[in-house]
Amino acid sequence: MASLIAGVAEPPSSFAGLTTALAVLMLVIEFGMLQATLLRAQIRLYAAQSVVISVLAVVVAFARDVPELYGLAAFSVLLKVVAVPLVMFRLLRRTNQEIAGSRALGVASMVLLAVAVAAFGFFASARFQLGSPVLPAAALAVPVAVILVSFVLMIVRRDVASQAIGFFALENGVSLASLVVAAGLPLILEVAFLFDLLVAVVVFGVLIRVHHEQSESLSTEALTELRG
Amino acid sequence: MEEVWGGRRALHELACHAVVPAMTLAIPVVQALQVLTVLVVAPGINGVIARVETRLQGRRGSRVLQPYYDIAKLFGKEALAPFGTGWVFLAAPLVAMTCYLTVPLLIPVLTTFPLPFGYMGDILGGGFILALASFVIAIAAASTGSPYAQLGASRAKTFSAITEPVVLFVVFTVALVTGTDLPYALAKTVRASADQIVRPAHLLAAAALFMVILFETGRIPVETHTGTNEFGMIEEARSFEHSGPYLALLRWGSTMKQLILFVILINVFIAPWGLASDASLLAVALAILALVGKCALLGVGIAVIDDSFAKLRLFKITEFVSAAFMLAVLSVFTLYFGGG
Numbered sequence: 374m375a376s377l378i379a380g381v382a383e384p385p386s387s388f389a390g391l392t393t394a395l396a397v398l399m400l401v402i403e404f405g406m407l408q409a410t411l412l413r414a415q416i417r418l419y420a421a422q423s424v425v426i427s428v429l430a431v432v433v434a435f436a437r438d439v440p441e442l443y444g445l446a447a448f449s450v451l452l453k454v455v456a457v458p459l460v461m462f463r464l465l466r467r468t469n470q471e472i473a474g475s476r477a478l479g480v481a482s483m484v485l486l487a488v489a490v491a492a493f494g495f496f497a498s499a500r501f502q503l504g505s506p507v508l509p510a511a512a513l514a515v516p517v518a519v520i521l522v523s524f525v526l527m528i529v530r531r532d533v534a535s536q537a538i539g540f541f542a543l544e545n546g547v548s549l550a551s552l553v554v555a556a557g558l559p560l561i562l563e564v565a566f567l568f569d570l571l572v573a574v575v576v577f578g579v580l581i582r583v584h585h586e587q588s589e590s591l592s593t594e595a596l597t598e599l600r601g
Numbered sequence: 602m603e604e605v606w607g608g609r610r611a612l613h614e615l616a617c618h619a620v621v622p623a624m625t626l627a628i629p630v631v632q633a634l635q636v637l638t639v640l641v642v643a644p645g646i647n648g649v650i651a652r653v654e655t656r657l658q659g660r661r662g663s664r665v666l667q668p669y670y671d672i673a674k675l676f677g678k679e680a681l682a683p684f685g686t687g688w689v690f691l692a693a694p695l696v697a698m699t700c701y702l703t704v705p706l707l708i709p710v711l712t713t714f715p716l717p718f719g720y721m722g723d724i725l726g727g728g729f730i731l732a733l734a735s736f737v738i739a740i741a742a743a744s745t746g747s748p749y750a751q752l753g754a755s756r757a758k759t760f761s762a763i764t765e766p767v768v769l770f771v772v773f774t775v776a777l778v779t780g781t782d783l784p785y786a787l788a789k790t791v792r793a794s795a796d797q798i799v800r801p802a803h804l805l806a807a808a809a810l811f812m813v814i815l816f817e818t819g820r821i822p823v824e825t826h827t828g829t830n831e832f833g834m835i836e837e838a839r840s841f842e843h844s845g846p847y848l849a850l851l852r853w854g855s856t857m858k859q860l861i862l863f864v865i866l867i868n869v870f871i872a873p874w875g876l877a878s879d880a881s882l883l884a885v886a887l888a889i890l891a892l893v894g895k896c897a898l899l900g901v902g903i904a905v906i907d908d909s910f911a912k913l914r915l916f917k918i919t920e921f922v923s924a925a926f927m928l929a930v931l932s933v934f935t936l937y938f939g940g941g
Contacts, residue, residue: 390796481920495938
């Protein structure tokens with residue numbers, strides 16, 4: 374215990390602190406999505422999370438001299454901050470329904486549940502003993518927590534929009550993990566991931582529209598009804 | 602000529618030596634100044650917040666010194682106690698004031714170096730003393746039999762039970778970062794390097810503490826500070842039955858509690874600069890000015906929050922506190938797993 378405290382007492386370097394803080398900010402935004410009550414707010418939170426990961430990519434590119442990451446950051450800004458929110462806004466323009474009240478749990482219990490799940494993620498990834506050449510170990514625990522919390526988001530929110538956003542946020546967590554584990558991942562692979570995301574956005578968008586046209590709501594409750 | 606210059610230099614040196622001991626304050630004086638600063642400045646910070654808030658709303662607002670006039674007016678008024686209340690009702694404002702006068706001894710108000718009483722209690726000790734103050738006020742409110750005072754007391758106790766875990770986790774963070782839970786130690790650690798400031802655990806803990814302070818000082822997302830609507834009140838409702846000098850003490854005490862919490866946030870967490878590093882008169886005077894400036898700045902920030910958010914419904918306060926709790930828990934997590 375004493376050695377643990379002694380190890381913790383010295384601060385991480387500014388780079389490690391800044392990158393971990395950015396990663397944790399992504400997790401905090403993910404928690405924000407749990408309780409967003411407006412469709413627009415939900416999409417904006419996703420855009421904000423994508424801005425943070427792009428900034429993180431730029432910071433890593435600058436500090437660790439990985440020029441490909443500048444390209445990745447530019448692509449991810451174009452796609453995740455501009456294109457995806459625009460597509461979502463366009464697709465959902467005609468749905469004049471809000472997503473408040475689609476929660477299966479109260480906000481406080483939802484946050485406690487998500488904190489417990491994130492704790493599991495932190496403990497589990499501490500067990501892996503994974504090191505990363507470019508980013509500190511704490512930054513690796515965060516993407517695991519982001520992915521787990523986006524699962525919670527998809528499970529406890531019973532509206533299709535939040536579930537789609539939860540899926541996109543999950544992709545943000547995965548790209549954060551890839552940034553931590555393999556910052557030098559070939560650019561073409563990363564860009565392929567991003568275009569995968571674009572396909573997912575279009576498919577989800579169409580599904581949301583079809584669902585909305587059929588059930589006149591964004592809630593998934595209507596899907597449980599049997600049809601003869 | 603040489604001789605004259607030499608003589609002048611000698612005179613000058615003599616004068617310096619004569620002046621320097623007079624310029625250095627005795628340590629107990631600095632200790633007393635910590636308490637006096639909090640005592641005297643506290644209502645003024647409230648005045649600044651009220652003034653900025655009304656200006657932002659496009660109104661003229663009252664003078665910055667208005668809280669002092671209010672307290673002076675109340676001291677000149679007659680004190681009445683409801684029928685059937687005992688000595689607890691009258692003693693509570695005095696006990697609370699004593700508590701608020703004790704806490705500034707424990708925290709770095711003016712100096713970077715710990716003063717003799719500085720190690721008398723840690724953050725938890727200071728927290729206990731603040732909790733004692735709020736406990737006696739709640740007891741006094743409960744003893745009156747007035748529905749609104751009792752409602753305020755019971756609400757204040759209920760919600761402070763919810764914020765307690767947040768404060769605990771912030772203390773855990775401090776303990777993990779410094780290996781101790783003395784406020785002076787954390788302030789010193791933060792001053793030591795810029796790395797300390799950007800580390801996520803520190804940012805998260807400071808944000809969580811800021812949210813707790815918004816709650817504890819009855820600011821906007823939680824409570825309307827200057828409203829007259831009893832149903833939305835938490836802390837403000839507790840003093841309904843007090844009057845005259847007792848009410849003045851409670852008002853003054855609540856501004857002191859606010860300033861103490863501001864000082865903990867500023868001088869321990871976010872900006873422990875501008876403090877006196879020795880006991881010289883100039884350094885201490887500058888430290889007092891810097892403290893007033895920093896607290897006024899924080900007050901402006903709080904006024905902006907006051908004007909840009911709506912008050913939460915009473916049952917939504919748990920959501921606000923759960924957000925603060927999430928930040929505090931995440932800060933402990935990042936510390937445990939990877940030294941963030």
